[in-house]
Structures are given as structure tokens and as C-alpha cells.
Amino acid sequence: MIRNVLVIGLGLIGGSIALSCQKAPHTKVYGYDINEETRKLASSLEIVHEVVDDVIQAAKLADIIIFGTPVSATLNWMEQLKSWQLKSGVIVTDTGSTKGLIMKKAEELQQSGISFIGGHPMAGSHKSGISAAKPYLLENAYYMLTPLKNESADKIESLEQLLKFTFAKIIKVDSFEHDHMTAVVSHFPHIVAASLVRQFDFENQKYPMTSLLAAGGFRDITRIASSNPIMWRDIVLQNRDELIDQLDSWVIEMNNVKDLILKNDDELIEQYFAGAKQVRDNLPVSTGAFYSTYDLYVDIPDYPGVISEVTGYLAEENISITNIRVVEAREDVFGILVISFQNAVDRDLAEKCIKQRTQFEMYVS
Structure with a gap:
């Protein structure tokens, strides 16, 4: 039996979740965005299995609906849901960074027989938009769910079974907390x-x-x-x-x-x-809310070509960087060259790579 998932809002977070959901077995992922250009990109980049133009018709097929929209827009969508024809037992969730207003509206949906489980994937990127979506964006990040107190345990479990393909750390908390x-x-x-x-x-x-x-x-x-x-x-x-x-x-x-x-x-x-x-x-090392950088400070000597030399070493090892900058005022910085990475694994590989080839001192931040 095919599980139909509809993602409404195909930006960085919505697009990344859609890509992750495609890895789930027996699952078809539909996608909708209010912006026509975004829908075209979603199709060409294969962010979803199928891009839809009629969100109401697509919602009729959905077993799970995920709003990847800003909170203010999600609240408007939630109000519209009340008049849509939805499957019996449909599960609705969101990705907003605040939950108070969302969960108040969720109580209204519950009275209409719609299960809404609040969600907040605490990850992001220095880039935005659908072109920055990645299937591993949420990997090892905290994904917080805020179900209503009387929500069905089976519904929560069903949503978790889908979201586990984001490889995020899923935890349940009260919306106030x-x-x-x-x-x-x-x-x-x-x-x-x-x-x-x-x-x-x-x-x-x-x-x-x-x-x-x-x-x-x-x-x-x-x-x-x-x-x-x-x-x-x-x-x-x-x-x-x-x-x-x-x-x-x-x-x-x-x-x-x-x-x-x-x-x-x-x-x-x-x-x-x-x-x-x-x-x-004593703070734990983890991926917190929104975008986190993984920086490597390299104390390079001042001679022509040294930066291209360092980045060349990383290119040889296929290590991707997200940003690079030279720090001129270094009163409290260990190293003049700051290289940023998408995750800690890439940063650690880069540190090992540079250490094997140079005598440059490095500092991890």
C-alpha cells in the first residue's frame, strides 16, 4: 500500500524533508509551492516525485501533509484545511520555529477530526530556497514534535516512522516548553x-x-x-x-x-x-537551531598562492567547503584563514588532510 505525502512549501526545509521522504519505502511524495517558479525548480531538481498545481485536489490523496511554510502562512493554511476534503485519519504537521499559535490552531483542527502534530526541525543553512535543499540537511539535528496531550500514540508513531528517514533526532516536547x-x-x-x-x-x-x-x-x-x-x-x-x-x-x-x-x-x-x-x-556538541557553522582556523604563512594551496588539498580529497575568509584583525582568533564546512565530519577530514600535507597550526571552532 502506497503512503501519499504532500509537502506544501518547497523552500530549504520543506524541500529537504521532501527529499528525505523519498527514501521511505512505499511512499510517494507530492509537492506544492505557491510560487510557480519554485514548482518548476522542484520538478527539474526532482525534489518530489510529483509537483502539483492544485493543492486541494492533492490533499484529498494525502495520508500525511507537511507544511514547510513560515508560521504566519501555515496558520492561514490550517484555517483553509477545515473546508478541504481530506482522508479519514490524515496526519498534518508543520516545520515552524514557534509552536504556541500553531498548536492553538491545531486544537481547532482536532475538533474537526484532523490530527495535527506540531514539528520543528532545528537545522538550516547559510543558503535558502529550494536549490539549497539536501536530503541530509536534517541528519543528526534535533527534530522536535509537539503533539497535543490527547493525540493518538499511533498517529505520532506513524509520523515518526516517516520522519526517521531524515535521520534527525526526533524528540517530543510540550509546545510551551x-x-x-x-x-x-x-x-x-x-x-x-x-x-x-x-x-x-x-x-x-x-x-x-x-x-x-x-x-x-x-x-x-x-x-x-x-x-x-x-x-x-x-x-x-x-x-x-x-x-x-x-x-x-x-x-x-x-x-x-x-x-x-x-x-x-x-x-x-x-x-x-x-x-x-x-x-x-560543558555545552554538548550538537546541531542546534537554524544554521550552525563548522569552522577550521588555519594559521597560514603569508606568501603568494598559500590559500589556493590549502583549498587545492581539500579539492584533491573531494572535501566541500561552504565559506572561506581571511581574518585581518586577530586579537582573539587562532589562525588567519577561516574555512567553514557543512558538517563536523567534513571539517575533521579537512583538518586531517591539511595536517598530513603542511605544518600549519589549526584550531577548531
């Missing part, structure tokens, strides 16, 4: 990064050389400020209450730091940084 945890480790840090960049811009207007020195720690801690502003506008609005709580706690913490500095006690200041270092060093 999800929004709180992602606020702490993802949403709030983006606000901090954006505020640091805005403060930098203010200072740089007075001291233009500041931009030349903005490397190392500043670039690392503010990298996520380059994320899609429309997406982050929506996330802030959707997870507003949790973010306000985090901001209140942050203000308290910053006032504590200010008091610590005013006391001018070198031992207390050292303890503050030591405590932070211990917590940071």
Missing part, C-alpha cells in the same frame, strides 16, 4: 546579536576604523544578525511573551555585571568569566 527553550537558545540570542551590531554601527560612525577591527569574537557573536529580517520579525511577534521574559532577565544580568565592574574587584570579575567559561565549555 518548546517556545521557552528556543527563546533561550535561539530567538533571544538573535536579538542580542542584532543589538550589538546596531551599537557597533553607532560607534563606527564616530570612529570609522572600528569596522576594520571587527573580527574574531565580534564577528562570531554577531554572525546570526545576518539572518532573514522578515523571518525574525515574525518569530519575535509569535514568541513575544517568552522574549520579553528573557529581556527582563538580561537587563538584570547586565546590571549585575555593571555593579561587578563598579566594585573594581579583580577576583570577582575573574570568577564571573571563569563561571561563564565553564558553562560554555
Whole structure:
């Protein structure tokens, strides 16, 4: 018996999930995107088995419907679902990064006899759109499911049996817990990064050389400020209450730091940084929310052709890189050449490759 899967929204996440679902046995994957050009690309890139133009007709065939759309769009789709003719026992899920509003709407669907299980694959890329979709994008990433408390265990199991082909780490959490945890480790840090960049811009207007020195720690801690502003506008609005709580706690913490500095006690200041270092060093190494880089810092000597030499070694071993940059201001950076990789495996292979061929010192970040 064929299991029909319909993916609505064929961007980076939706496209990657669709590619993963194609690996499931006895499964046919249909795909729809509101953008006609995206539908054409989905067909030519074989992101799905079949691209559809009539999403309502396709939904009639679906055993599982996956929304790979932004939360605001998913909410609109969920409202439309109420009037669609769907299979009895159909399972609906999403991929949104906030779950509170989604799961409130899910309660309405449940009253209409539709099972909705919230989902959030916590992975991404520095690229976006369907052309960046990969079947292994979610591999070893956390894939959080937020079913309603009275959801059928069989329905949850059925969805997990499909999503296991993403090779993600599937875990179940309450939607409130999800929004709180992602606020702490993802949403709030983006606000901090954006505020640091805005403060930098203010200072740089007075001291233009500041931009030349903005490397190392500043670039690392503010990298996520380059994320899609429309997406982050929506996330802030959707997870507003949790973010306000985090901001209140942050203000308290910053006032504590200010008091610590005013006391001018070198031992207390050292303890503050030591405590932070211990917590940071004990964090598990895993793929968290959104895009994570795997950087290799290489302390290369300054002679013509050295960068092409290093990248040539990697090309010989068919090791793919996602980004490369030269760091000029290196106050707190170990190495002048920073090479970024899609995953830790590629980074480790690159480190081994360069080590076998050179005497360059390297540092993993």
C-alpha cells in the first residue's frame, strides 16, 4: 500500500524533508509551492516525485501533509484545511520555529477530526530556497514534535516512522516548553546579536576604523544578525511573551555585571568569566537551531598562492567547503584563514588532510 505525502512549501526545509521522504519505502511524495517558479525548480531538481498545481485536489490523496511554510502562512493554511476534503485519519504537521499559535490552531483542527502534530526541525543553512535543499540537511539535528496531550500514540508513531528517514533526532516536547527553550537558545540570542551590531554601527560612525577591527569574537557573536529580517520579525511577534521574559532577565544580568565592574574587584570579575567559561565549555556538541557553522582556523604563512594551496588539498580529497575568509584583525582568533564546512565530519577530514600535507597550526571552532 502506497503512503501519499504532500509537502506544501518547497523552500530549504520543506524541500529537504521532501527529499528525505523519498527514501521511505512505499511512499510517494507530492509537492506544492505557491510560487510557480519554485514548482518548476522542484520538478527539474526532482525534489518530489510529483509537483502539483492544485493543492486541494492533492490533499484529498494525502495520508500525511507537511507544511514547510513560515508560521504566519501555515496558520492561514490550517484555517483553509477545515473546508478541504481530506482522508479519514490524515496526519498534518508543520516545520515552524514557534509552536504556541500553531498548536492553538491545531486544537481547532482536532475538533474537526484532523490530527495535527506540531514539528520543528532545528537545522538550516547559510543558503535558502529550494536549490539549497539536501536530503541530509536534517541528519543528526534535533527534530522536535509537539503533539497535543490527547493525540493518538499511533498517529505520532506513524509520523515518526516517516520522519526517521531524515535521520534527525526526533524528540517530543510540550509546545510551551518548546517556545521557552528556543527563546533561550535561539530567538533571544538573535536579538542580542542584532543589538550589538546596531551599537557597533553607532560607534563606527564616530570612529570609522572600528569596522576594520571587527573580527574574531565580534564577528562570531554577531554572525546570526545576518539572518532573514522578515523571518525574525515574525518569530519575535509569535514568541513575544517568552522574549520579553528573557529581556527582563538580561537587563538584570547586565546590571549585575555593571555593579561587578563598579566594585573594581579583580577576583570577582575573574570568577564571573571563569563561571561563564565553564558553562560554555560543558555545552554538548550538537546541531542546534537554524544554521550552525563548522569552522577550521588555519594559521597560514603569508606568501603568494598559500590559500589556493590549502583549498587545492581539500579539492584533491573531494572535501566541500561552504565559506572561506581571511581574518585581518586577530586579537582573539587562532589562525588567519577561516574555512567553514557543512558538517563536523567534513571539517575533521579537512583538518586531517591539511595536517598530513603542511605544518600549519589549526584550531577548531
